[in-house]
Amino acid sequence: MKLSVAGITFAYNSHPVIRDVSFSLEPGQVLGVLGVNGAGKSTLLKCLNKILHPSGGAVFLGGKDLLKMDGAEIARHMAYVPQKYGGEQLTVFDTVLLGRKPHIRWAATHRDYEVVETVLERMGLARFALRPVLALSGGEMQKVVMARALAQEPDVLLLDEPTSNLDLKNQFEVMGLVRQVVREQKLAAVVSIHDLNLALRFADRFLMVRDHTVFSLTDRESVTREMIRDVYGVEVLLTEVEGHRVVVPL
Numbered sequence: 001m002k003l004s005v006a007g008i009t010f011a012y013n014s015h016p017v018i019r020d021v022s023f024s025l026e027p028g029q030v031l032g033v034l035g036v037n038g039a040g041k042s043t044l045l046k047c048l049n050k051i052l053h054p055s056g057g058a059v060f061l062g063g064k065d066l067l068k069m070d071g072a073e074i075a076r077h078m079a080y081v082p083q084k085y086g087g088e089q090l091t092v093f094d095t096v097l098l099g100r101k102p103h104i105r106w107a108a109t110h111r112d113y114e115v116v117e118t119v120l121e122r123m124g125l126a127r128f129a130l131r132p133v134l135a136l137s138g139g140e141m142q143k144v145v146m147a148r149a150l151a152q153e154p155d156v157l158l159l160d161e162p163t164s165n166l167d168l169k170n171q172f173e174v175m176g177l178v179r180q181v182v183r184e185q186k187l188a189a190v191v192s193i194h195d196l197n198l199a200l201r202f203a204d205r206f207l208m209v210r211d212h213t214v215f216s217l218t219d220r221e222s223v224t225r226e227m228i229r230d231v232y233g234v235e236v237l238l239t240e241v242e243g244h245r246v247v248v249p250l
């Protein structure tokens, strides 16, 4: 379903952090949200699923305004992976099963367990299934939270720095899987991400945030070194290696 975000505005105690942010995303697309530390990327993501209540704006999914829905209904449409996850006294399996909660009426069904098993398998987490989440490494835990979001079978994935704790192989595997699931299941993914090379590899479009608002909304092919300089204040070379666009700070 198409995601349309219109005029989202948010302030923490009258300190404005997000001003009039609008964008739309077709099903099957990954949007990379870029901006310096403190630009408001996490805040924006949390405004989209009402963890924070924006003072203005709307979030339409296939014509329905998500901000008018209650939390349970939002969770059937949107899954959110936070930047920090404290972990719980649960096994990996039960943590991922929590992703099914918005869909479960009385008790988990055979299908719920099947979805969890499939996701654990796809993410290479099956061998940890019975381990307590608190006994995992930071990167393993980050993958479990991503698995929980995928088990939720949402229309929209909101991912806040989903690769920050991952090694090179897992960064590529997790972002590759996100892109594959987004394409296969026609989801929309909004991903805040600091690693520009990873972003250029896996995002289809970019939302660059500067001065609390949208600085640029662009396709991957149209990202320029000037945009990166203006957003991050760093001169870079934007070049191509083996068919991949890469950023090299100068």
Ligand SMILES: Nc1ncnc2c1ncn2[C@@H]1O[C@H](COP(=O)(O)OP(=O)(O)OP(=O)(O)O)[C@@H](O)[C@H]1O
Pocket (backbone or CB within 6 Å): 012, 017, 035, 036, 037, 038, 039, 040, 041, 042, 043, 044
């Ligand atoms: N709960 C809060 N109360 C008050 N101010 C906050 C709160 N959370 C964040 N902020 C402030 O809002 C601004 C945006 O924070 P946010 O976490 O959205 O930025 P970000 O772009 O995600 O940063 P980073 O890249 O460092 O994760 C920052 O100036 C931050 O200090």
